[in-house]
Amino acid sequence: MESHAEEIRxxxxxxxxxxALIDAQNEIFEDYIIRIRSSRQFFLDFMxxxxxxxxxxxxxxxxxxxVGYINPVADRTEGWIGGIGIRREYRGRRIGTRLMNEAERELAAKGVREVSLEVIDGNTRAEELYRRLGYHPTRKYLTAEGIPSRFQGFGIEPMPATLPEVVSLHSRCYADTCWQRRKADAVVQSAKGSEMYKVDGGFVIVRNxxxxxxxxxxxxxxxxxRRGIGTSLAKFALSRLHDLGAFKTALYNVNEDEATMRMLDMFDFKVTMKQTEMRKSL
Structure with a gap:
């Protein structure tokens, strides 16, 4: 018997x-623009x-x-929707709207004043939902892939860095980007199993x-x-990944701005996905 929307708790x-949530996620995202396969450890690491x-x-x-889920995250007056999905046969019943409304209510109760989220370009159904709920686009983020190469000379030779050094630099470098990039938790998690390097005024984290x-x-x-430090770090990172045996290299959630596009062109990286950040004041 088909369940009515009001019967969904x-x-x-x-x-x-x-x-059970992981199993539901894997079914929910079977027909997503980019197929996502989760696991208990993957989800815990993401959180x-x-x-x-x-x-x-x-x-x-x-x-x-x-049949659906939403992952709202609060950090003082900022909130973020870190994932939402509905099983295919339950879509179109306003379950996503109910989840969004309840998530916003709980975020507001925690003192959140503004919520952000990202939607992959081409996911028109989700974008239309967010617009109906009062979200507006603010900027775009890119995912890009390229082939690592061995460069002769980097301009500035990076040195191995400690986690406290990287966290300190990160707070000064990533203030104006998406939630997943600008939060210190992301650096701490990314440091596991990775190599970290620093120069005066910059840092890079690589993993193979x-x-x-x-x-x-x-x-x-x-x-x-605008002093060539980013280019030097990119040359070093691509050289290091080449030496570690990487055949391809990916960058995630980088700002779509003039400087980033120049660097992607310089190293022949191709954009594989775009996401639109959307925000709403509560």
């Missing part, structure tokens, strides 16, 4: 329901990287079955997994930009 995730907690996750339940390389962070403090 909105409840918080309970400790014993995490595996750590964005400053979230499992107790804040809201589920839409049809009986005992998880089998033959895939990742430049997780590359930042230059505001007062030292």
């Amino acid at each position: 909105i409840e918080h995730l309970q400790p014993g329901q995490l595996d 750590s990287s964005v400053g979230g907690n499992l107790q804040s996750v809201l589920m839409a339940l049809d009986g005992d079955r998880i 997994v089998e033959t895939s390389g990742f430049i997780l962070f590359l930042g230059v403090v505001l007062e030292k930009r």
Whole structure:
């Protein structure tokens, strides 16, 4: 028998329901623009990287079955929607609207004044929902991929960095970017299994997994930009990943601005995905 929207309950995730949530996520995102496969560890690592907690996750339940979820995250007066999804056969029943409304209500109760989220370009259904709820676009972020190469000379030779040094530099380099990039939790999580390097006024974090390389962070403090430091760090990172055996390298959630586009062109990186950041005042 088909369930009516009013029969769907909105409840918080309970400790014993995490595996069921992961299974629901994997089914929800089977037909997504970019197919996402989650796991318990992946989800826990993601929550750590964005400053979230499992107790804040809201589920839409049809009986005992998880048919949708939303992951609201609060940091003082800022809030962020770190994921929302509905099972295919339950879409079009305003369950997403109910989850968004409840998430905003709980964020406001925690003192949040503004909420942000990202939507992948081409996901028109989600973007239309957010616009109806009062969100407006603010800027775009890019994901790009390229091939690492060995460069001769970097201009400035980076040195190994400690986590406290990188966290300090990050706070000065990433103030004006998306939630997942500007929060210190993301740096701490990214440092696990990665290599960290610093120069005067900048830093870079790289990781190689089998033959895939990742430049997780590359930042230059505001007062030292336009001096070639970012280019030097990029050359070093691509050379290091080349030496580690990476066949390709990815950058995630970088700002779509003139300086970033010049650097992507310089190293022949191709944009593989765009996301629009949207915001709403509560």
